[in-house]
Amino acid sequence: QKEVEQNSGPLSVPEGxxxxxxxxxxxxxxxxxxxxxxxxxxxxxxxxxxxxxGDKEDGRFTAQLNKASQYVSLLIRDSQPSDSxxxxxxxxxGGYQKVTFGTGTKLQVIP
Amino acid sequence: xxAVSQTPKYLVTQMGNDKSIKCEQNLGHDTMYWYKQDSxxxxxxxxxxxxxxxxxxxxxxxxxxxKSPDKAHLNxxxxxxxxxxxxxxxxxxxxxxxxxxEQYFGPGTRLTVT
Numbered sequence: 533q534k535e536v537e538q539n540s541g542p543l544s545v546p547e548g549x550x551x552x553x554x555x556x557x558x559x560x561x562x563x564x565x566x567x568x569x570x571x572x573x574x575x576x577x578x579x580x581x582x583x584x585x586g587d588k589e590d591g592r593f594t595a596q597l598n599k600a601s602q603y604v605s606l607l608i609r610d611s612q613p614s615d616s617x618x619x620x621x622x623x624x625x626g627g628y629q630k631v632t633f634g635t636g637t638k639l640q641v642i643p
Numbered sequence: 644x645x646a647v648s649q650t651p652k653y654l655v656t657q658m659g660n661d662k663s664i665k666c667e668q669n670l671g672h673d674t675m676y677w678y679k680q681d682s683x684x685x686x687x688x689x690x691x692x693x694x695x696x697x698x699x700x701x702x703x704x705x706x707x708x709x710k711s712p713d714k715a716h717l718n719x720x721x722x723x724x725x726x727x728x729x730x731x732x733x734x735x736x737x738x739x740x741x742x743x744x745e746q747y748f749g750p751g752t753r754l755t756v757t
């Protein structure tokens with residue numbers, strides 16, 4: 533089982549719709565969870581971090597964490613073509629000495 | 644001001660050569676990383692340094708040798724380059740090594756080995 537799993541996509545949504553990106557992780561003691569966005573040819577940049585069960589909202593983005601199910605998700609409301617990118621889920625693991633990235637989900641927002 | 648910078652941005656070289664990539668961060672962070680991102684976009688950690696000390700070495704061939712002269716700099720030297728080393732190499736930094744804070748990435752170095 534991979535440490536951090538994401539559906540590679542592409543996930544296609546129409547402009548204005550809600551995009552839902554999912555991530556599961558294997559290390560039960562993980563405490564820190566991150567979503568990064570990576571545009572083609574660019575470096576990853578942080579969108580959201582979440583540490584507690586429940587929802588965390590920031591503008592059009594909502595991160596959801598369920599530690600019992602080892603599941604973290606990212607919702608993007610009112611998706612825009614500029615949201616088209618690869619979204620990387622990252623989880624701290626290995627006795628908290630490293631962060632492991634998922635393989636990323638490619639999101640395409642269709643105008 | 645650039646938070647995490649890398650040089651060079653592009654590196655094209657032949658098999659068997661030795662090359663270096665330099666990284667600097669001006670964020671005052673204690674921890675720096677090297678990642679390799681292959682053609683399938685998987686971002687894999689290679690090394691992690693905390694206050695100049697190596698703390699993660701992820702089964703990377705010993706042709707790769709990182710060096711951290713101080714906590715703001717982390718360089719990567721690669722000997723005897725192979726075709727499979729072609730990838731984008733990202734440097735990153737964070738406040739601590741425990742993974743409790745976000746990482747800030749440099750712009751990446753695209754290495755092409757021919």
